Amino acid sequence: MRAKTVSTTYRRIYRTVRRIPHGRVATYGQIARLAGFPNHARLVGYALHALRGADDLTVPWHRVINARGEISLNEFSGADLQRKLLRAEGIAFDRRHRINLNRFLWDK
DNA sequence: CAAGTGACTAGTG
DNA sequence: CCACTAGCCACTT
Numbered sequence: 361m362r363a364k365t366v367s368t369t370y371r372r373i374y375r376t377v378r379r380i381p382h383g384r385v386a387t388y389g390q391i392a393r394l395a396g397f398p399n400h401a402r403l404v405g406y407a408l409h410a411l412r413g414a415d416d417l418t419v420p421w422h423r424v425i426n427a428r429g430e431i432s433l434n435e436f437s438g439a440d441l442q443r444k445l446l447r448a449e450g451i452a453f454d455r456r457h458r459i460n461l462n463r464f465l466w467d468k
Numbered sequence: 469c470a471a472g473t474g475a476c477t478a479g480t481g
Numbered sequence: 482c483c484a485c486t487a488g489c490c491a492c493t494t
Contacts, residue, residue, distance in 0.1 A: 367493085375479050379489060401476035410492090424475075434476040439472050442475095 366410075372396065373407040380423040383449045384466040387427045405432065408435060412438070423466070426464055429459040 369375045376395040380386045386394075388401035391426050397403055422445040426432045432440040443453065 367491085380479090392476085397490095399477080400489060402474070402488095403476090404492060405475040407475090412475085421475085427477060434475090439475095445480080456473080 369397075369403070369448045370410065372420045373404055374411070377404075377408070377419050377421065377424060379441075380420055381467050383426050383451065383464075384468045385423045385446070385451065385461075385464050387461075388424060388432075389427055390466070391424060401427075423449075425459060429461045430457065 372395045373391060376391050376400045377386075379394075380391075388397075388404040391402045391404045392398060395404070406449065408419075410425060411419060411421055414420050422442045431440055443457065446459070447453070451459060453459060
């Protein structure tokens, strides 16, 4: 079992992730920046990782992807689930399982 | 307490 | 576009 050490830092990240609108995605770096931790993309990944298995979707973790427009989870840890959730929101994937950030990035 | 790890990224070539 | 790298940092061993 993972100890749920929810620091204020994590809460700040979760709060930011909750702001991502339905049908849009954001990158780890983007969330980090908006949460007030520029250049700490990795921290966001770590925070979301600590969320796996938790009360699903109180935080829309599936809307967070990497800067290349890909899902960072590997096929063994739920990438298909994330794809399914995103598709259900109308987000399209290309042949290589990538998302067109020009179209779906939670922008501006 | 040092070293390893990871849902990252921007820069180079 | 791909491969490799240095920089970042909380958490685990």
